[in-house]
Amino acid sequence: AQDVTIPIIVKDTTSFYWQIVLAGARQAGKDLGVNVPELGAQSEADINGQISILENAVAGSPAAVVISPTEFKALGKPVDEAAQSVPVIGIDSSADSKAFTSFLTTDNVEGGRIAADGLAAAIKATTGKEEGEIAIITSLPGVGSLDQRREGFLDQVATKYPGLKVIADKYADGQATTGLNIMTDLITANPDLVGVFASNLIMAQGVGQAIAENKLGDKIRVIGFDSDDKTVGFLKEGVLAGLVVQDPYRMGYDGIKTALAVSKGEKVEAFVDTGANLVTQENMADPKIDALLNPKVD
Amino acid sequence: MSVETTETAPAPKRGMNILFGLTLLGLLLFLWLLLGLATNSFWTPNNISNLLRQGSMTAILAVGQTFVIITAGIDLSVGAVVGFTSVIVAWLLQAGVPLWASIVLTLLIGVAIGAFHGFGIVRMGLPPFIITLATLTSLRGIGLLLTNGSTISINHEGFTDFSRADFLGIPSLFWMVVLVAIPAFVFLHLSRWGRYLFAVGSNSEAARLSGVNVTRTLYLAYILSSTCAAFVGLLLASRIGIGNATQAEGWELQAIASSVIGGTSLFGAVGSVHGPLLGAFILATINNGANLLNVNSFWQRIVTGLLIIVIVYFDQLRRRSSR
Amino acid sequence: MSVETTETAPAPKRGMNILFGLTLLGLLLFLWLLLGLATNSFWTPNNISNLLRQGSMTAILAVGQTFVIITAGIDLSVGAVVGFTSVIVAWLLQAGVPLWASIVLTLLIGVAIGAFHGFGIVRMGLPPFIITLATLTSLRGIGLLLTNGSTISINHEGFTDFSRADFLGIPSLFWMVVLVAIPAFVFLHLSRWGRYLFAVGSNSEAARLSGVNVTRTLYLAYILSSTCAAFVGLLLASRIGIGNATQAEGWELQAIASSVIGGTSLFGAVGSVHGPLLGAFILATINNGANLLNVNSFWQRIVTGLLIIVIVYFDQLRRRSSR
Amino acid sequence: MSSFEELSHRHDDEARMAEPDSVPRGAPILELRGLQKKYGLVEALKPADVTFLSGEIHAIVGENGAGKSTLIKLLTGVIRRTAGEVLWCGRPVQLATPTEAISRGINAVHQEVVLCPHLSVAANMFLGDEMSRNGLMRQGAMERAAQAVLDDLGFHIPARISLGRLTIGQQQLVATARAAMRGIRFLIFDEPTAYLTRQESAELFRLIRRLREQGVTIVYISHRMEEVFELADRVSVLRDGAHVGTRLIGETSEAELVALMINRSIEQIYHKEKVPLGDVILETRGLSGPGFEDVSLSVRAGEIVGLYGLIGAGRSEFALGLYGRQPLSGGEIYWDGSKVTIGSERAAMDLGIALAPESRRDQGLCLNLPIGLNINLPVFRRLSSGIVIRRSEEAANADRQIRDLRIKTPSRRVLASAMSGGNQQKIVIGKWLSHGARLFVFDEPTVGVDVGTKAEIYRLFGQLLKNGAGIILISSYLPEVYELSDRLHVFRDGRLVASHPFRGASHEDVLTEAIGI
């Protein structure tokens, strides 16, 4: 019955964030009567894998393709090439291509800035001033969106918060345990540490655990990125000071919706920003934020 | 690797093992001394606790791995087993299964995986590298399927508090190492089954002709390795408070490296229990020290690689000269 | 492991190699037929092109890896070398070095890495597993240090267009496989150096006493493997248009799996050039088919693991029965 | 009671508990009825009926590949039979696993040493049967017991060191001691003297006779006829996998056995070509290296120079040093009168030296590669034009050696590992015959080789000599070196202690010099 096929290609199917994107897309498929193959590489670092998946998806002659390019430059030409046979809709991140018919992104650089603002505010709330030593922990090197968050964060700190000093700029290996170990060692080595930005879900889990273990939630403020039960729990307990949350569900849903419209020849918005929000204990009860924190994943 | 005597690790002299253990211990203490001089924070009780915690899981994996390597095999699946069993225990606890039952069931899954490896190697004649590589691939898939790519939070306070607890001032995680190491030592060095592991690794045909049940010995080695991994899965779940199938990626290589740094020969028939323990804590010290010294994490990788070469090289030298 | 005949891979009878090649080819064609029936899109020229492109890089790595495995060694570093050399070529091109020189220099880096492995194994007496594991760790670190953890864009149009180009309707990447496979075949199966690889893998002492320069043979094997990896690094850089040190993670395991599926024995002295090629394209077909059939990517992992077991098992069976 | 008997007694009790049967001395203890073994299409053992009597020494002889080792492996549970029946004390038994055989008191010293090189001598002797108390091994007790047994048997081997540190010969002795400890009712020796010197052989014979006195049934396989006549009560002959007869030793002769074995007669085993001696090819002056010291000798064209000595006397080490395998620490080598340095095996080969090494498993053969590849390995350079190998010549060369040496194989593509011990030895020799050289070093060339082929190999020596080559013959088998050498050197403790011209001293003198009393 569903003869319209619109595949969605995410960066990493093994991550919760992308599962929410897929859930949104799945729901859109159900609502709109579109067949939505859910594709994606198994690591955000696997660029070649995503290119192959894009090639395979295009070979199936779908009505359109929704993709979240894993690396800006690398996916440029493959997207150009794909766009020659099908309309391509970008979500989440951008690629070095002008061939996207429409684009729904959250700006990761902006996300990094929001995190910096959130961290500064949290530090001010504890110590009374926007001053002190802070650190950033990145889950994996060489991942586009994480690089952008780091860049946004560092830039914002440098320009807006001269009192905050980044004393450690660490990379882990994608493992929560490594994040945990790095954090405990940072605590040991830097007794004056007041804030940390853990720039994705897995790092927020590991870092949160280190803070919880050492009961330092009121001394070291941590801003995480993205959310799940665990990190929301940490937020409630005050272990984490805040989470930068995007709207992955909407990205998935609207991505498919836009793609369907494009395939029917309708006119669509060329650029949509789905936004990123800072979630703290104060605003987490907001219905809008609550919806972001509890997406309908089935 | 069947016909070469030249390639087999030269058999160690009596007492050699102990001597090497002491050399390694010396290296570890030297590193600690150095870090104590270079940083103010190294010799704080807090940091020592952290260090012991950080090395514990790799240490247990390395001991299990050593049993397998002594039989001239290898177990590439341990990292995947850790991730998978962390999912299993989280899932069981979430489903309301009592703690003790969850733990027992998770360990049994470890036993089952090990038995499957034994089956593949003994009955199907597959090389250990291949069967454990296949399990590695499949287990991650099954774990991801179970969780649909996300993580399962563990809300059992007692369980998650355990990894943070201390006993007699020593972290409970390190006590778990002791709990594994003592029976492992008795098994490997004092019991006849341990000797059979060495015999099978040295010359399985000779062992078979002597009436050693080679099949059972191999099953045993792989079951022990997987069960250690499942145990580490429990500890990991307790430590990070979640079950997640993609965790512990690459830990198999760390475990193998620890074991080899600890003097285990990948050609089989040479190894001990204390060696891999020291190896694991040497690696943990390197990471801990690098963090304390705020060394760029990329340098950390480079140094780890070089150190593996240097340590194993000196081990070889020492063994060769002692022939 | 000096006295075991039972564990040595039983060697293939006359024509056995060819026969096994045919069985594998049969399996590949069978998969293709099946996918042709199950999907509309499989047998489109576009998809076949995709498939050929997707299998190419693993195929080249697997051929290089096979040389090493035949000598009873292993090269865990190839994935890291791919990532590292992608950084090198991007860096050179960015620095304005002419294309040909960048390519030559990158390949020379591959040669140097292989020579270092040879040195570690022959002169320092390290097990291949360890030295290549150490390089794996260190190379990623060096690559990350060079790029400071980010990526280097390649703006040389001719270079990045190459991987997308076709020649005679066949993707240029696949032509690269042909370019590697033909000399590799001549080398391994028709030249005396190929025979020496087998002899060293079977019994290096016997080979040495027969006048085979074992040292040189081992150097050669590891240099060939690393150079193949550097070549794949070039292809990858061309395909993704960037240099990034974290790319190609885990490709070493894929290459080893392809090689073993293609009938190479991890005990050494058994292997061919066509086997790993077929193995790589079988794995590529599984992934391609799974994508076309919209199989959940987690299932894909599970199936890949199982398939490795099944294929290697039947290979063992066939060899045993043909004794 | 000696410590050795005590230990075997320990087993005896266990065995008696497991197996209440016992038969009177002289009655059948083990009977084979139509016992058969096939490897695929190869019939390694055709249906055989043989009866072993309790307390006898039963020799088995036959050509290489006749099926002797196969028979032994069947009896010790190493391999499973294809058909037939085995009666143990009159009752059918499976003998499906080594454990079952051991539990009945059946054990063997196999042709190839099968022990664990990484374990200590004591651990090897007790492997699978450790002394333990409360689940923990009694390591000290085992070491003392093992040492006592070794001392008792007159083997001078420390029980605590790793087995891998011993020479092959010493390892063989450990295997013997171990088997004697366990095979308390039925003990099989598969060419036990192959790597032993005469003195050690004598020790072994004393042990075998002592075991017979204790009522143990002994099966003794050997290619050395004089040993068979010295030891055995009865002898069975195998030919091409078939049992062709059993004789009482008193009622047969060497000629009859040989005729049964090979179905043709050989006039003379030690065939010595009289070749006029030519110029000196090789001379060493005060050569020293690991394991040998100050060795000066020379070899002329047409001359066989024999090196005799006990295990570990340093002859193999000398050969390996000469061949460039191990660095020399002193002395000079002259080739055709001019001083040379030999830095690698290849350099030695290029000079014109060929070495057929001592251990075919460890040094001689690539076991899991085809016979053809093994034979051609030293000569691929000659068989190649440019990059590629000339495949027809490759095949022709291998086939010629297989034919000339009568290697029993359907094809050059069969793996070396599927060959019997003697046939493997022929491959090692064939490899060097095809290479050709001016100086051949043969280290224990006839270990495990049957009489017919031995004669063949000696004839080949003659051929080489006539072509102007010289030969260094290393052998622990005194009759061989004694009868063949134009000049016989005796090694002891790494030094050359005596030299004799052809038959220049008696066997006894040579032996005394080797032992050094």
Ligand SMILES: Nc1ncnc2c1ncn2[C@@H]1O[C@H](COP(=O)(O)OP(=O)(O)OP(=O)(O)O)[C@@H](O)[C@H]1O
């Ligand atoms: N694993 C095997 N596969 C195939 N054929 C085999 C195998 N083992 C032995 N054979 C064959 O069985 C036959 C008998 O071999 P066996 O080892 O019993 O000979 P043998 O009498 O002991 O000879 P030798 O005196 O040379 O040791 C030989 O032709 C040999 O090639």
Ligand SMILES: Nc1ncnc2c1ncn2[C@@H]1O[C@H](COP(=O)(O)OP(=O)(O)OP(=O)(O)O)[C@@H](O)[C@H]1O
């Ligand atoms: N690498 C080595 N370094 C030092 N000594 C060695 C080495 N290898 C062997 N030896 C010793 O050198 C001596 C000579 O051994 P070799 O094997 O040459 O004796 P052989 O006369 O050939 O006796 P066999 O009858 O065992 O062949 C032995 O005592 C041995 O233990």
Ligand SMILES: [Mg+2]
């Ligand atoms: Mg035999």
Ligand SMILES: [Mg+2]
């Ligand atoms: Mg010798």
